[in-house]
Each structure stands twice: as C-alpha cells, then as structure tokens.
Amino acid sequence: MVSYREVKPGGKPFKRAYVAVMLWFVGRAVQAAARVDRAVAREFDDLPDSFTFCLGVEPRGPFMVVGKSKKGRVKYLGWNPAGKEIDLAMRIQNMEAAILLFTFQENNALSACRNRITVDGDIPAACAMMRVIDIVEVYLLPKMIARLAIKRYPSWSFRRKYLGRIRIYFRSVLGY
Amino acid sequence: MHLPGYYEFSARVKVVSGHRVLEKIPAELRKLGASKPFIVTDNGVSSAGLLEIVTDSIRSGVTIGAVADDIPQDSDVCIINDLAGIFRERGCDSLIALGGGSVIDTAKGINIVISENTYDLMKFSGAGRLKRALKPLIAVPTTAGTGSETTMVAVIADHERQRKMLFVSYFLVPDVAVLDSRMTLSLPPAMTAATAMDALCHAVEAYTCLAKNPMSDICALEAIELISRNLLHVVNNPGDKDGRLALANAATLAGMAFSNSMVGMVHALGHSVGSVCGVPHGMAMSVLLPYGLEYNMHKVSHFIAELLFPLAGSEIFARTPKHLRAERVVTIIRKLNQDLHDATGGRHARFFGEVLDRHGAHMVEKEKIPDIARTALGDGALFYNPEDLDYDDMLMVMEGAWEGVPLKRNLIKSG
Numbered sequence A: 001m002v003s004y005r006e007v008k009p010g011g012k013p014f015k016r017a018y019v020a021v022m023l024w025f026v027g028r029a030v031q032a033a034a035r036v037d038r039a040v041a042r043e044f045d046d047l048p049d050s051f052t053f054c055l056g057v058e059p060r061g062p063f064m065v066v067g068k069s070k071k072g073r074v075k076y077l078g079w080n081p082a083g084k085e086i087d088l089a090m091r092i093q094n095m096e097a098a099i100l101l102f103t104f105q106e107n108n109a110l111s112a113c114r115n116r117i118t119v120d121g122d123i124p125a126a127c128a129m130m131r132v133i134d135i136v137e138v139y140l141l142p143k144m145i146a147r148l149a150i151k152r153y154p155s156w157s158f159r160r161k162y163l164g165r166i167r168i169y170f171r172s173v174l175g176y
Numbered sequence B: 001m002h003l004p005g006y007y008e009f010s011a012r013v014k015v016v017s018g019h020r021v022l023e024k025i026p027a028e029l030r031k032l033g034a035s036k037p038f039i040v041t042d043n044g045v046s047s048a049g050l051l052e053i054v055t056d057s058i059r060s061g062v063t064i065g066a067v068a069d070d071i072p073q074d075s076d077v078c079i080i081n082d083l084a085g086i087f088r089e090r091g092c093d094s095l096i097a098l099g100g101g102s103v104i105d106t107a108k109g110i111n112i113v114i115s116e117n118t119y120d121l122m123k124f125s126g127a128g129r130l131k132r133a134l135k136p137l138i139a140v141p142t143t144a145g146t147g148s149e150t151t152m153v154a155v156i157a158d159h160e161r162q163r164k165m166l167f168v169s170y171f172l173v174p175d176v177a178v179l180d181s182r183m184t185l186s187l188p189p190a191m192t193a194a195t196a197m198d199a200l201c202h203a204v205e206a207y208t209c210l211a212k213n214p215m216s217d218i219c220a221l222e223a224i225e226l227i228s229r230n231l232l233h234v235v236n237n238p239g240d241k242d243g244r245l246a247l248a249n250a251a252t253l254a255g256m257a258f259s260n261s262m263v264g265m266v267h268a269l270g271h272s273v274g275s276v277c278g279v280p281h282g283m284a285m286s287v288l289l290p291y292g293l294e295y296n297m298h299k300v301s302h303f304i305a306e307l308l309f310p311l312a313g314s315e316i317f318a319r320t321p322k323h324l325r326a327e328r329v330v331t332i333i334r335k336l337n338q339d340l341h342d343a344t345g346g347r348h349a350r351f352f353g354e355v356l357d358r359h360g361a362h363m364v365e366k367e368k369i370p371d372i373a374r375t376a377l378g379d380g381a382l383f384y385n386p387e388d389l390d391y392d393d394m395l396m397v398m399e400g401a402w403e404g405v406p407l408k409r410n411l412i413k414s415g
Helices: A013-036 A038-045 A095-102 A108-113 A123-140 A143-149 A158-174 B022-031 B043-047 B050-058 B077-089 B101-115 B189-208 B214-236 B241-261 B265-277 B281-306 B308-312 B314-319 B322-343 B366-376 B380-384 B391-403
Strands: A052-057 A063-068 A074-076 A088-092 A117-120 B014-018 B037-040 B066-068 B094-099 B137-141 B153-158 B163-168 B176-180
Touching: A013 A038, A013 A052, A013 A063, A013 A074, A013 A095, A013 A123, A013 A158, A038 A123, A052 A095, A052 A123, A088 A095, A088 A123, A095 A108, A108 A117, A108 A123, A108 B380, A123 A143, A123 A158, A123 B380, B014 B022, B014 B241, B022 B050, B022 B137, B022 B176, B037 B050, B037 B077, B037 B101, B043 B050, B043 B094, B050 B094, B066 B077, B077 B101, B077 B153, B094 B101, B101 B137, B101 B153, B101 B163, B137 B241, B176 B241, B189 B214, B189 B241, B189 B265, B189 B281, B189 B322, B214 B241, B214 B308, B214 B322, B265 B281, B265 B366, B265 B380, B265 B391, B281 B308, B281 B322, B281 B391, B308 B314, B308 B322, B366 B391
Parallel strands: A052 A088, B014 B176, B037 B066, B037 B094, B094 B137, B137 B176
Antiparallel strands: A052 A063, A063 A074, A088 A117, B153 B163
16 A cells, blocks of 8 residues: 655754754844834834733744833743734745844845735834844944944944943843 | 846736826726726826826726826825725726826725724735735826835825825735826926936836846846836936836836835935925935945946946947946936926926925935934934945935036945
C-alpha cells in the first residue's frame, strides 16, 4: 500500500529561538528607551493611554507585546498576545522574513515595502512605532550594523548616544 | 533595469480605451454575467452632461436599474448603506462608477455591502478582509489623474468616529476600466493640469521609491512619456481628443504603477496639505514633486536620471552628461509647472504661497506648516520613501515649497 506522508507544521527551531530572543530583548529595550530617550517618550505620549502594540511572526509566533498603562507608563508585556486587547499588530509574514529583518539583511522600511510585514491597526500609530524601533536599534547596535537596519543613521550628541546606550542596555537586562 | 530581490505585482483590471468605447459597456457587462447596472456619479459629472452621454451610449444594450447622481466628495457609511438599499430594491446586479476617485471609492463601498450582504461596512476595513469576488464593477473615470480605476484600495469616511477608513483587497479592483476621450473633453485647463500632474507624481514616485519593480517601472515610464508629450498641448487645446485619450491612458498606467510600487514623501506631505488646508490633491502634488525629487536626490539620483529620457526625449537625454541628468529632471518638472501656470492664466500654482481660495486668501497659511509636518509624520507613504524624514525635514521641505525656492542641499541630512 502506498503511504501518503502527512507533513506537520513547525520546524526551524533555531531560527525561532533566535527571533524569540531578539524580540524579547527589543521589547525590553523599548520599555527602557521610553524612560531614557525623550524622542521615544514623545512618540508614546502621542499614543492613547492603554495602547498595546504587538510585533511578531505569523502564524505561530514568537511575539513581543509592549503596552502603555493608564498612567502612561510603557511596559514590556511579555511574549504572548493571547487574551490582550491589541491596538496595533505588526506581523512578519513568515520565519524567513523575520530572519532577514533580525539579521539586518533587510531594513525595517524595505521589509514593510516588500509586504513582509502586515499592519493591523492605525497607520499613524504604526509610523510612530517604526520610528521607536529605529531609535532603539540605534541604541542597541553598533553603527556599522544599525546603518543596515534603518534608512538614515542619526547624528546624535555623545551624551545621548553613548550614555543612553549604557542606560538602555542596563535597564533592558534588568527589566526596569 | 532595477530587479529587486523580491517584489509583487498585480494589474488585473481590463482596460478598454478609445474615442467611442462607452458603447462597449453592455457587452462587457454581459461577459461578466450582468445585465442591470446601478450607475453612481456626482453632481458635477451629471451637470457637465457626461451622465447623459453614458446613458445614451449604453441604454440600447442594458436596462439601467438606477442612477445616483448625488455622491458627495467624502461619502460615508450611511450614504453607502442607503445606496446599497436602492441597489437591492431595484434588483440591480452590477455597478458603473462614473467620476473621479471619490465616486469610484463609493461604488467600491456599495459593492462590499451588497456582495457581503452586510450593513456593517466597517468590519471589512483594513487589508485582506474580503475573501470572495464582489459584484461586477465598471469604472469610467472622468478625470485623468487619480488612477482609482486600477487600484485595490477604497477610502471611505466614518463621520461618526471622524476617521477615514482604508479598505484594501484585490477584490476591490474594478473588473473593467473604460477610458473614453469624451469623458475628459470638458475638463477645464487648470483641472486638466492638476490631475495630470497628480498622475505624473504617481509615476515618478512609483519609479523612485523603495517598492519599485520592473513591471511597475514599465507602466511608470510610459505614463511619464505620455504626460510630457501631451499635457501642455491639451491644456492649450482642450478639444484635442487624442491628447485627452493619451492623458487618460497615462493616468491609468500611473495608477497601475503606484498601486504596486506605492508612493513616497510627496504624497505624505500632499495628503497633509489637503487635510489641514483643503488644497486640492493635484495642486499639492504639482507643487511638491520637484521638492520630493530634490530631497531624495542623494539616495536615488540614478533612478531620477533615468526619467530624463521619457520626460525630455532621446536627444536631450543623449546631450545631457550622465551626472547632470537627475538635476535636469527637476529643472524640467519646474519648467512644466511654470508653463502650465502661464497656459492657465496663473491658476496652476507653482508654490504654496500662490495657492489662493475663492476669496483671494492663502489656502496654506504659513502658521499651518507645523501642523502639516506633524500630520505627515503619520502617513504610511513615508515607509516607501527612499530617505527618512523627521519633523524638521518636513518643515524644511514645506517652507521651500511655500516660498517656491529650491531646497538647500547642504541642509538635507544623510547618514
């Protein structure tokens, strides 16, 4: 008898793990940057209170969720969007697209242009979150790599760039 | 030719173009299995006599179920539900949208309500919410500019929530676009100039922004050539049928290009100038186009340089040294704006400082520039722009466009 093989979804555990770690760290860094960097704080100030944003990979994750409390405090809310009221979801369409993005082979804007990221929610809020992620990448990455991830590398003061970087790394690791 | 590592392209609309092609509509409806269309149009189109031309051209072939000739500029959910009710009541089976972008978008909205058998249009807003084909829709554009007859997008107002909702789906692309020169013959010269410059903007931004691809490039280049060869002549000779048809084709080609490659900062700022100050879209596009090219020049001068060929022809292209071609493109577009300004008796604006309302007051007040810049920061078109723009960059571009002076290149940030 001929056997018809069933192919179950899943696979690529190392890529999933890599993207999960990146999303975890970026999520905590967004929380830290909202407390350290004025431009990031301003972007969140313009968003409504209780605003919740999620970024992740379709169809099974990983995800990261960042939200703003009623008091306006930005917090990393974990990896699972289930059960949370998400105002803005940015979904990377598959794991390979996520790898291109998180290994900086393709920058954020180009990834959106190539329909690798779908946006479900308010477009102005999505623009604001893209700017936040760009700023966070400048803090987290050395210039040579950050230039691959964003359209234009900003010219910041020494204080903003290096002291901010130390503070954001410190806060991201400790999670406050 | 630029071949990106990845791209998507879809242009599934059937285009029927010619001097007397409205008569083809009944046959097209039959092919789509329809026989009783609902015609949707606006007052302006109706009072210009275009509705009568259409009904006279098709009445021998089909029963027209109903005609709605009072579509407002920004129709909303309530109007769409009312019109869908008429569609059902009269037993119509298809739609003919006769007009510009807002009429075509309204027809798309009615089509969603009818085909999905719903009263809640808003639950289909966003991308990819429609899962099946809609009723047949034939678009007959009466301006040569928006390209809505080829796009998969509809923008519909939700006045209750004071928002404009975006609907994106391949099912929203009209089945047929009918380009008949009679539909644009009566368009006044200033309007002809502004709408064609809107189409030029679609083509130029599609060719120079981040989602460009070989398929959309071909549409964009052809559109640019048709506009540069015909626009000034049509503005000076409004009765030129061939020129009118060329511009209608250019707008459709540009629509195909930008609905796949999208647009950039010129549209982001143009949308804001429209929403903050009420400046007509085409006029804002004409003013901003050279500034958008100047701003992005350091990133995409090689793509801008390639536009010299369709804009100015082979001789000028060959005579211009390679490193000067991109700058020459900007000069030619500024000269085209100047020529259109002269040909329309000053009605075609070259910079925002000379855009006046009917009382002679500035439509774009200088104090509104910060509001315009802030609004533009939330426009999705910025994703597609080759260079990043922050608030200060927006201010710089808008101030230049208000004064009518070229951008100071040393102030444009790069990194």
